[in-house]
Amino acid sequence: MAKKSTKKRKKLTEKQRRFVEAYMGKAEGNGTKAARLAKYKGDGIALGVVAHRNLRKANIKEAVQTIVDNDPLIASREERQRFWTAVQRGEETLEMEHRLKGSELLGKSQADFIERRDVTVRNIDINGLLDGIIARLGKDNAKG
Numbered sequence: 179m180a181k182k183s184t185k186k187r188k189k190l191t192e193k194q195r196r197f198v199e200a201y202m203g204k205a206e207g208n209g210t211k212a213a214r215l216a217k218y219k220g221d222g223i224a225l226g227v228v229a230h231r232n233l234r235k236a237n238i239k240e241a242v243q244t245i246v247d248n249d250p251l252i253a254s255r256e257e258r259q260r261f262w263t264a265v266q267r268g269e270e271t272l273e274m275e276h277r278l279k280g281s282e283l284l285g286k287s288q289a290d291f292i293e294r295r296d297v298t299v300r301n302i303d304i305n306g307l308l309d310g311i312i313a314r315l316g317k318d319n320a321k322g
Contacts, residue, residue, distance in 0.1 A: 188237045193217065197232055198241045207286060209233055258285055 190198065196216035205211035209229025210222060218228045232238050246252050253261070258281055265274065285291055 190237055190241055194232065194235075194238055195241075197229075198238060198245070201229075201233075202242060202245050253281075255285075255290060258290070 193216055197212050197218070200215035201207065201209060201212035205215055209232070210226045213220075213225040213228045213232070218225055220228065233242075261277075261281055265278065
């Protein structure tokens with residue numbers, strides 16, 4: 179017999195509630211600003227870590243999603259896609275630069291974009307490199 183999940187979502191603490199309120203409001207989707215506004219302690223890096231951890235917590239993600247789902251002023255992904263399509267087709271023309279930026283920020287606030295980074299690591303023979311540098315320095319000193 180399959181076991182049903184009986185996990186209950188934890189309620190938000192007061193600080194988490196303030197974080198969600200700030201994240202969806204004054205901080206405009208910026209987690210570090212939201213953590214600062216919610217009175218978390220630390221410098222910018224520490225607040226960024228707090229924001230990252232908070233935004234991974236199920237109860238906070240659920241609170242953010244509830245706000246998004248229940249606010250008629252927040253465009254859905256489908257609405258943004260319709261807008262981008264209209265822009266691409268030239269159906270929208272007034273102050274397009276600003277409207278596109280707003281659309282982009284909405285997309286970022288709902289994690290529509292994934293930032294990918296390709297990292298290439300080359301194997302470097304550090305000992306050989308250092309030997310070459312030392313040899314060159316020795317030759318330069320001998321000349322000088």
